[in-house]
Amino acid sequence: MTVKIFDTPDVQDFLKTIAGFDQAGGNERAKQIMHRLLSDLFKLIDDFDVTPEEYWSAVSLLNALGGQTQFGLLSPGLGFDHFLDMRQDAIDAEAKRTGGTPRTIEGPLYVAGAPEAEGFARMDDGQDPDGETMWLTGQVRDVDGTPVAGAKVEIWHANSRGGYSFFDPTQSEYNLRRTIVTDADGRYTARSIIPSGYGVPEGAPTDVVLKSLGRHGERPAHIHYFISAPGHQHLTTQINLAGDPYTWDDFAFATREELVVPANRIEDQGEIARRELDGPFA
Ligand code: MBD
Ligand code: FE
The missing domain is CATH 2.60.130.10 (Aromatic compound dioxygenase)
Known part of the structure; x- marks a missing residue:
């Protein structure tokens, strides 16, 4: 059984809050880009039914990449x-x-x-x-x-x-x-x-x-x-x-x-x- 929650008002409001849309400070372009980036990733999790195990293994991989300064190597x-x-x-x-x-x-x-x-x-x-x-x-x-x-x-x-x-x-x-x-x-x-x-x-x-x-x-x-x-x-x-x-x-x-x-x-x-x-x- 799978669930799809991305299009619900709760998730859409949550994304705006995370991206600082209701805050006066910060940088407008950073807010717009972060909102888009997180929206795309949340939608991806929903669409592919990404499991918590898969998500945390991605976090672990990103930590390893950063720890060995390999973002610049994976990028190309x-x-x-x-x-x-x-x-x-x-x-x-x-x-x-x-x-x-x-x-x-x-x-x-x-x-x-x-x-x-x-x-x-x-x-x-x-x-x-x-x-x-x-x-x-x-x-x-x-x-x-x-x-x-x-x-x-x-x-x-x-x-x-x-x-x-x-x-x-x-x-x-x-x-x-x-x-x-x-x-x-x-x-x-x-x-x-x-x-x-x-x-x-x-x-x-x-x-x-x-x-x-x-x-x-x-x-x-x-x-x-x-x-x-x-x-x-x-x-x-x-x-x-x-x-x-x-x-x-x-x-x-x-x-x-x-x-x-x-x-x-x-x-x-x-x-x-x-x-x-x-x-x-x-
Ligand atoms: C290299 O030498 C290089 O030029 C690039 C783009 C990525 C890894 C090693
Ligand atoms: Fe080279």
Whole structure:
């Protein structure tokens, strides 16, 4: 036997009271949003006949997520981050802000305050025994194609085991995190190591949620970017290294066709030696 009480005056009045509708203080937008959120959840409990046991197990899961600061990790897995980007894309399209590299999600692993360099930076600390050297070079251009000198390029990525400094205690501070200011031609170069894909920690609360949906928590190998310059819109994006089995099966839904880039293996021993000696390379 099931009961449905959501539409009763008692429940509807109760929702207004909880959301502070009869109180003078507080914030009007907070009241409206909380009222809608609780209404939707109360209705869900009614519609699905959610049991007290199910409700308290959800509370326990939320506590575990919060206790391990994993709301920010589950969020892209539940598509919120990408949905916010889809909305931002629509806002840009409406304002006729078109062209340029597409945005994609920031993710939960950015850390401010990375070392800053002009034109070139070495990003890795040389401590990853499986780290294979990667040269990363690019040019910041405005939507008309004009190079932007002095643009800030913030780059962060995982190591050969898919771990990020600050979150992976085995890595040194700011390993694989740098801010590079573009040169007179708008160019930047980084020497780093090839990142591996990221996987949500096995058994973590985020993993429990994904498993309950029959989903995995894997991301393809990727490199995060913030690009900023005075007078220009900030860009948050990533590139994906082509050929990863998870390129089109990213648990965080961040892949975009234009952001999948091939990596070319440098075989020429002379060029390898020259790069080792000279660092940046015109
Ligand atoms: C990551 O490295 C990441 O970029 C996202 C979006 C989620 C988890 C780990
Ligand atoms: Fe990432």
